[in-house]
Amino acid sequence: xxxxxxxxxxxxxxxxxxxxxxxxxxxxxxxxxxxxxxxxxxxxxxxxxxxxxxxxxxxxxxxxxxxxxxxxxxxxxxxxxxxxxxxxxxxxxxxxxxxxxxxxxxxxxxxxxxxxxxxxxxxxxxxxxxxxxxxxxxxxxxxxxxxxxxxxxxxxxxxxxxxxxxxxxxxxxxxxxxxxxxxxxxxxxxxxxxxxxxxxxxxxxxxxxxxxxxxxxxxxxxxxxxxxxxxxxxxxxxxxxxxxxxxxxxxxxxxxxxxxxxxxxxxxxxxxxxxxxxxxxxxxxxxxxxxxxxxxxxxxxxxxxxxxxxxxxxxxxxxxxxxxxxxxxxxxxxxxxxxxxxxxxxx
Amino acid sequence: xxxxxxxxxxxxxxxxxxxxxxxxxxxxxxxxxxxxxxxxxxxxxxxxxxxxxxxxxxxxxxxxxxxxxxxxxxxxxxxxxxxxxxxxxxxxxxxxxxxxxxxxxxxxxxxxxxxxxxxxxxxxxxxxxxxxxxxxxxxxxxxxxxxxxxxxxxxxxxxxxxxxxxxxxxxxxxxxxxxxxxxxxxxxxxxxxxxxxxxxxxxxxxxxxxxxxxxxxxxxxxxxxxxxxxxxxxxxxxxxxxxxxxxxxxxxxxxxxxxxxxxxxxxxx
Ligand SMILES: Cc1cc2nc3c(=O)[nH]c(=O)nc-3n(C[C@H](O)[C@H](O)[C@H](O)COP(=O)(O)OP(=O)(O)OC[C@H]3O[C@@H](n4cnc5c(N)ncnc54)[C@H](O)[C@@H]3O)c2cc1C
Ligand SMILES: Nc1ncnc2c1ncn2[C@@H]1O[C@H](COP(=O)(O)O)[C@@H](O)[C@H]1O
Numbered sequence: 001x002x003x004x005x006x007x008x009x010x011x012x013x014x015x016x017x018x019x020x021x022x023x024x025x026x027x028x029x030x031x032x033x034x035x036x037x038x039x040x041x042x043x044x045x046x047x048x049x050x051x052x053x054x055x056x057x058x059x060x061x062x063x064x065x066x067x068x069x070x071x072x073x074x075x076x077x078x079x080x081x082x083x084x085x086x087x088x089x090x091x092x093x094x095x096x097x098x099x100x101x102x103x104x105x106x107x108x109x110x111x112x113x114x115x116x117x118x119x120x121x122x123x124x125x126x127x128x129x130x131x132x133x134x135x136x137x138x139x140x141x142x143x144x145x146x147x148x149x150x151x152x153x154x155x156x157x158x159x160x161x162x163x164x165x166x167x168x169x170x171x172x173x174x175x176x177x178x179x180x181x182x183x184x185x186x187x188x189x190x191x192x193x194x195x196x197x198x199x200x201x202x203x204x205x206x207x208x209x210x211x212x213x214x215x216x217x218x219x220x221x222x223x224x225x226x227x228x229x230x231x232x233x234x235x236x237x238x239x240x241x242x243x244x245x246x247x248x249x250x251x252x253x254x255x256x257x258x259x260x261x262x263x264x265x266x267x268x269x270x271x272x273x274x275x276x277x278x279x280x281x282x283x284x285x286x287x288x289x290x291x292x293x294x295x296x297x298x299x300x301x302x303x304x305x306x307x308x309x310x311x312x313x314x315x316x317x318x319x320x321x322x323x324x325x326x327x328x329x330x331x332x333x334x335x336x337x338x339x340x341x342x343x344x345x346x347x
Numbered sequence: 348x349x350x351x352x353x354x355x356x357x358x359x360x361x362x363x364x365x366x367x368x369x370x371x372x373x374x375x376x377x378x379x380x381x382x383x384x385x386x387x388x389x390x391x392x393x394x395x396x397x398x399x400x401x402x403x404x405x406x407x408x409x410x411x412x413x414x415x416x417x418x419x420x421x422x423x424x425x426x427x428x429x430x431x432x433x434x435x436x437x438x439x440x441x442x443x444x445x446x447x448x449x450x451x452x453x454x455x456x457x458x459x460x461x462x463x464x465x466x467x468x469x470x471x472x473x474x475x476x477x478x479x480x481x482x483x484x485x486x487x488x489x490x491x492x493x494x495x496x497x498x499x500x501x502x503x504x505x506x507x508x509x510x511x512x513x514x515x516x517x518x519x520x521x522x523x524x525x526x527x528x529x530x531x532x533x534x535x536x537x538x539x540x541x542x543x544x545x546x547x548x549x550x551x552x553x554x555x556x557x558x559x560x561x562x563x564x565x566x567x568x569x570x571x572x573x574x575x576x577x578x579x580x581x582x583x584x585x586x587x588x589x590x591x592x593x594x595x596x597x598x599x600x601x602x603x604x605x606x607x608x609x610x611x612x613x614x615x616x
Contacts, residue, residue: 005566007448089479090488114511118491121443121476125483130444130573133474152582153472160579167573204488204521208506211515250614268531269512275473282613300585304613306604312591321588322607324600334597338605343616 008128008167013106016168019045020105022096023056023068023076024115030056030067033111033176038072040138040179041109044147047140050106053077057095059085062194069190072182077103077193087115088203093122098197100127105169107147112173124171130164131171136178156274156297177222177278178301221270224253227281227302229272230265231257231295233288233309234328237265242332243287249336255279257289273298287328291316308332349403350461350498352394353454355481356387356407356422358415359471383418385530387466392533393496394464395426401498404428406457410438410449413554420546424538428551431457435556440569443472447480449567452560454485462505463525467492478527489525490518494532 004010019041024031034054041052054068054076062080069076079095100108100123110120112134124131132149139148141163149162149172164170221227228247230240240254247254254270261271272279274294280301287308289295296319299305307320308328317323324331361382383391394405407422409415410433419430433453441449454460463485468475475491482489495508505520510529520526545551557567564570590607594600608614 003565005448005563005571007566089491090482093483114492117475118479121474121479122483122489124476125444125447125480128444128573130442131474131476132574133472133476148577153579157582158579159582161577163575163577164573165575204524205490206519207516208519209517211517213514215513283608297582304608304611305587306608317591318589319585319587322590322592322604324592324604326595326597326600330597331600334601335604338598338601339614339616342605346616 005128011168013166013168016104016106018051018053018103018105019048020053020055020077020100020108020169021068021073022108022110022116022120023054023064024111024113025056025058025061025064030064031111031113032181033113033116035068035071035181036176036179037109037111037174038068039182040174041107042072042182044107044138044140048106048145048147051075053103053105055096055099055108056080057084057092058087059083065192066190069188069192070184070186072188073190075191075193077195079195079197081197083200086207088205088207089115089119089122090203091200093119093126094201095197096123097126099195100169102195107170107172110171110173112175116173120171120173127167127169127171129167129169129171131173132162132164133173135172135174138172138174152274152297156293175278177280219253221253221255221272221279222277224255224279224281226250226252226283226285227255227272227279228252228285228287229255229257229289230260230287231289232259232263233290234260234265235288237263239288239328240265242329243285245336246285246332249339252283252285257292257295286316286320287332289316290314291319349401350397351403351459352397352405352462352464353457353460354387354391354394354405354407354422354427355450355463355465355477356391356409356418357384357466357469357471358382358409358411358418359384359469362470381414381418383421384466384469384471386468386470386528388535389528389530389533390464390466391422391425391427392535393493393528394462395536396533397462397496397498398426401500403461406431406460408433408450408453408457410434410441410446410453416552419552420543421538423546423551424543425536426539426542430552432552432554433560434554435558437557437564437568440572441567442572442574443474443476443480444573445567445569445571447477447484448571449560449562450477451481451484452562453555454481456555456560461503461522463487463523465525465527467527467530475527478525482525485523485525487523487525488521489527490520491527492529493526494529496526 021037051074054073110116137150274297282303284302305320307316405427407430465478492509497506
């Protein structure tokens with residue numbers, strides 16, 4: 001049998017133009033992960049000589065319509081509807097699918113937040129197009145003009161270059177915090193296009209209750225300027241107390257490796273790495289962390305990596321700027337001491 | 348009447364034991380054992396718990412090469428009633444669209460079900476696509492990241508609790524539906540001897556090739572996949588200074604480090 005799957009509508013890829021970014025709206029505005037996608041979208045649009053559009057879906061979201069434009073979009077599609085007050089993956093997906101059918105974008109980018117990862121594959125499937133998850137970079141093939149989606153499959157050693165040559169739109173989710181939010185410029189001008197969707201599907205689910213999790217007033221690790229990170233080598237939960245001393249002294253935030261999370265020493269949202277978070281501090285302290293590929297993956301964007309490890313052969317030394325060979329129980333208190341002394345002398 | 352539950356599992360190489368050949372720069376996969384994707388064990392446990400509580404059946408499905416039968420035997424050993432191995436050369440090379448299509452057609456052929464439970468993501472491809480795509484093919488409600496599920500018999504609905512970044516959310520879900528179990532949310536049970544014997548005595552594992560499913564070759568495998576892997580390359584290393592402190596004494600080492608960081612203006616007093 002030749003030809004295409006009868007489940008797929010025939011399409012002409014050349015009719016599809018523009019790079020879209022889905023704008024996830026939370027209580028306090030547009031999610032940073034969505035704004036970060038605008039920097040990829042801009043890069044792709046420059047290379048392809050096309051435009052960038054943001055898509056806002058929800059209720060009372062019109063007030064954010066200018067934001068994507070200030071951050072680099074040329075236009076923004078807005079579907080502002082009381083029926084969209086509550087996010088339901090299936091319903092939001094339907095709205096994006098309808099817009100994509102009306103305007104035929106070449107690509108749709110979605111930040112790989114928890115909601116993004118839940119809803120984007122439904123959109124792709126409804127459009128019978130491919131989707132590539134959790135991309136960490138993008139490019140345009142200079143010969144064919146195809147968008148190249150780059151992601152780490154299989155551990156964190158390899159990168160796969162993935163294309164969607166014959167279906168449109170090309171869909172990708174991209175990893176939060178790998179890309180920067182383009183600078184905000186209120187002088188930027190763009191078009192706001194208000195759209196309506198008549199019929200919405202029944203999500204088949206109903207939110208009964210939302211119980212916010214009380215978090216201490218802490219800086220999330222993905223935003224921290226200095227991270228003091230501990231691993232299995234700390235030996236116990238108490239080890240993190242020693243790290244906290246250092247963190248307090250230098251205004252750092254605590255994070256850790258997966259083994260530290262699995263041991264129950266720190267919560268999951270503080271995990272750095274492939275299955276944790278990508279972080280970009282100016283200093284990353286890796287203490288009692290061996291430096292497995294999956295961990296290193298999360299600190300590629302760190303400006304400086306400092307490691308303290310008792311084993312001179314630990315791979316972390318290969319991936320650090322400054323390494324100290326030694327027992328953290330001695331080195332970390334010494335660090336605190338030295339900083340305190342210098343501070344005293346300075347005043 | 349209880350709940351008829353379908354669980355999707357993936358048979359994956361145990362990536363914790365995959366290593367890099369430093370000389371050739373390739374993945375050493377030979378001799379790497381495969382396992383049930385660990386996050387699918389959460390899905391299976393969630394399903395088995397519901398069966399224990401409300402009655403019904405658990406059917407496990409996987410699209411995989413023939414040796415995945417071992418994984419299905421494990422699932423039966425944990426207490427699943429039945430398993431289907433979807434295996435055929437024509438399914439090979441499928442991306443998530445083609446995989447989800449094949450799984451959807453399998454489920455349509457199974458016919459009756461109340462609930463589908465998936466893992467949050469796999470450890471080898473970690474896309475978390477299949478659940479949503481399957482829900483799309485079957486046009487059923489779906490919710491990701493579920494940590495607890497309760498069956499409301501009188502209304503034939505599910506009440507689920509899920510964990511997001513900043514909140515727990517409780518939903519009522521119309522059945523049939525698909526949920527994905529949050530990773531690390533369950534404590535998967537061990538294989539029991541009694542259940543394990545069933546794999547030998549009762550033949551609870553069926554093998555469905557495309558001779559059984561009769562799917563259009565343009566919709567499955569490599570041909571049914573819109574995405575194409577063009578190239579796989581080594582991740583470039585980030586260049587680091589790799590300076591090792593020459594001092595053995597902790598205080599001297601600390602002074603060395605503080606000076607380095609202050610000279611760069613990264614650490615301020
Ligand atoms: C699919 C997949 C995804 C993964 N995702 C992640 C991820 O997101 N993040 C992550 O971190 N890992 C991840 N991992 C796990 C990763 O492979 C490693 O197992 C993990 O990072 C190791 O954690 P660790 O360095 O804390 O522990 P270990 O590897 O056990 O290292 C402990 C280190 O502490 C040192 N040490 C011991 N005592 C002392 C002391 N007194 N003073 C100083 N140093 C000491 C030791 O020399 C050793 O180097 C993933 C694995 C897989 C398969
Ligand atoms: N080949 C497969 N056969 C059956 N179920 C699968 C298969 N691949 C993925 N799944 C299910 O879909 C979930 C998400 O997988 P993935 O999209 O690959 O991250 C997994 O946790 C499994 O529950």
